[in-house]
Amino acid sequence: MDIITLATTALSLASPFLGKIGEGTSRKIGEDIWNLIKKPFGEKGKELDAKNIEEVKDELINMLNENIKFKNELQNFVNNVEHELGNVNQNIQNNSSIEKQVNIGSNIGNINL
Template sequence: MDLITLAPTAITMAKAFLKATNDGLGRKIGEDIWNLIKKPFQKKGNEEEVKELAVNNETEFSAQLQQYLTEDPDFAKSLQELVTNSQQLLKNSLMQNITNNEKVEKQVNAGIINGNLSF
């Protein structure tokens, strides 16, 4: 993953923690990513200001994060590894919840598919 896509991907994954929109694994992954990406920003402001920028002005936050990633290859490598590992973890933890005793006619859990798929 290049630095241009790394910054917005990391921010998207951190949103589960920042906006408290998810529980469990997604929120924990978001928290881990947030704890890493906020570090270079804390030199310029407190954590609440950084969080507010991330939530309310994602474009500016992403641009600044991309600049930090360009300036610090070790930071970029750490974030790349965390995002990649987190994506794999999320991919491997597929879960479906069925509520209200709904009838399930067909369920398909498909991983990596090469070629045609039809039902």
């Protein structure tokens, strides 16, 4: 994943935490990734303004270009989160009969039932 895509994806995943709108898992993911993003800023004595996300993104891109260890750490975190979010299971429990149940792993195009 290139650095700009990595920075954009990481900040997108952090947005529920930053906007205080996320709940449950997405809030925890956002908080964890925001804490990961903040770490190198604190080491350089720089403060982050979560309200100016474009400025943060530009500085994050610079830090990812400078620090390969941080880039790899953020890359691994983003990859793991994307993998976990892609593996969602749904359990249906009902006391009546189910006539049809369809489990779809991925979809390209239209589905008609």
